[in-house]
Amino acid sequence: MNALLEVSRLRKAYGPTVAVDGVSFSLPPGGALGLVGESGSGKTTTARMLVGLERPDSGSISVLGQPLAPAVHGRAARLARAKAVQMVYQDPYLSLDARLTIGETLDGVLRLHGHRDRSARAARVRELLAQVGLGDREAAARPRGLSGGQRQRAAIARALAVEPAVLVLDEAVSALDVSVQAQVLNLLTDIRREAGIGLVFVSHDLAVVRYVCDEALVMWQGRPVEHRALPDLLARPEHPYTRLLLASVPHPGWEPGDIASRRRALSEPIPGERPA
Template identity: 45%
Template sequence: MSKSEPLLRVTDLEKYYYENDTLIDSLLGNEAQSVKAVDGVSFEVQEGETLGLVGESGCGKSTTSETVLRLREATGGTVEFDGENVFEMDKAELKAFRRNAQIVFQDPFSSLDPRMTIGEIVTESLRIHGIADREERQVRAAELLERVGLSASQIDRYPHEFSGGQRQRIGIARAIALDPEFIVLDEPVSALDVSVQAQVLNLLGDLQDEFGLTYLFVAHDLSVVRHISDRVAVMYLGEIVETGPVDEIFENPQHPYTQALLESVPRPSVEEYGRRGDVLEGDVPSPRNPPSGCRFHTRCPYATEACKAESPPAHEHGPQHEATCFRLDGDHDYWESEPLSHAEESVAEETVAQGDD
């Protein structure tokens, strides 16, 4: 792979779930519906960097990350890892891909098998790939536990004997056991206490420096994202609405949704509110029936009829900084269009009560 080429390239990724599409539903006359969890997502991750993927719960962040790793089969689009199309890999190629691409799951309690010892959990991938014998794997497990801040003497204990932060360290040790190039971090600190979050984030940063790791960091906590990310992609209702360097996104956000997300972050002083945009109101529309045009128009304070009619193109605001909003490109149709009255517009759409994040 050329150094100028990204390690991971995602293009027009789609993941739909279908309802009422069985034979019985057909006989009963139930109309099939698609839930567009991920709808046309594109981004790149350069070798050695951390891309933060952020958005509200239910926007499709975790579904995107799992589909990228082929833990879920995609509906459409492509994912290229080190120049190879992941979706076209056969069984042997996919197994080799999994040595280079790992994941740390959000829930440190359900992601570890309670019937396995910590040593067995950490070395399971080594066993599956036929790496080393049993004794060598035990030595490797002890080294990994020490590296993530645990004791090698704990190798024969079971997950229930550890705290949440310790369990997440075990999940990280499992993820780096095969010396991967790329790791998906799916909300790895959201279930942890604040003090423990900082320790785990520092550990992830140290491991990245030591092993040259590349991260896709999925989160909804913006302060965490700013601490660890090099670039940020902001996701709303299955689509990416803004991408850019982390400081640009936080200091100069362009999309109204990004501005509203940043405005919702708690601050020590009341005077600091209102600097970036309006506080976000309303519920996320259902991915079963997403709004026409710009999907954010039902909640956007700047929306016009033009926003309702068609999807805005990506507009480049600066180096590697893009946002999809008509307000940014001086589109004539947008400025001539009448403001959209949200009070008059129907808001009876089904909202996401429990989104597939």
């Protein structure tokens, strides 16, 4: 089966600081990969390179066998890049215009991508809203008139409007209540199954990632340290950082002092690892 998304040896530095170094993975059609790590691990920089918000210093990204240019110029190239990969942010206000209703926002995206017929656009807007569990009331509302979960659903509908091959979700449920998180995660699972869209799920939370992803790539200090199928990774974590992430989830007998000690120990050189 041909890869939907192929990422090879991505590297990004800001001056002397290397934010991402040597990230590689492939994603099959309908696959879901978790990019996992805490703040500063490089996972969000990787996500931004996937959608063209950051330009890699080296490495390559291909969607459906077609290389994505490190930089795009011109309207047609920007629209093609948007159709290949879309991002859903932690804060849906980053992609929703506060001045427009949700229906107007979706209609604008469709017009931008060449849908000229007004009645066909209206039908497509209704279809997109239904796909994410929203209806006419939400279509007529502006972002401030919706709950956090409804805004995130609307942001997902906006991303889906261009029919992307890959959806990148950057901490897309971390700001939501647990019950709303479950609703959005169920929605993403349904979309993946029904539309065959690939998901790259960026998160610090392995409990969330295990709900929606097949595999996880764990990042630490900008580098991939473990990449395996999720059931195997969760049952038999090999890298000390992966074990720390799992141990950091509160559970009976959880000792914050032990977690802090293990975190300090990670700053010491690990046999077989090159310095960060």
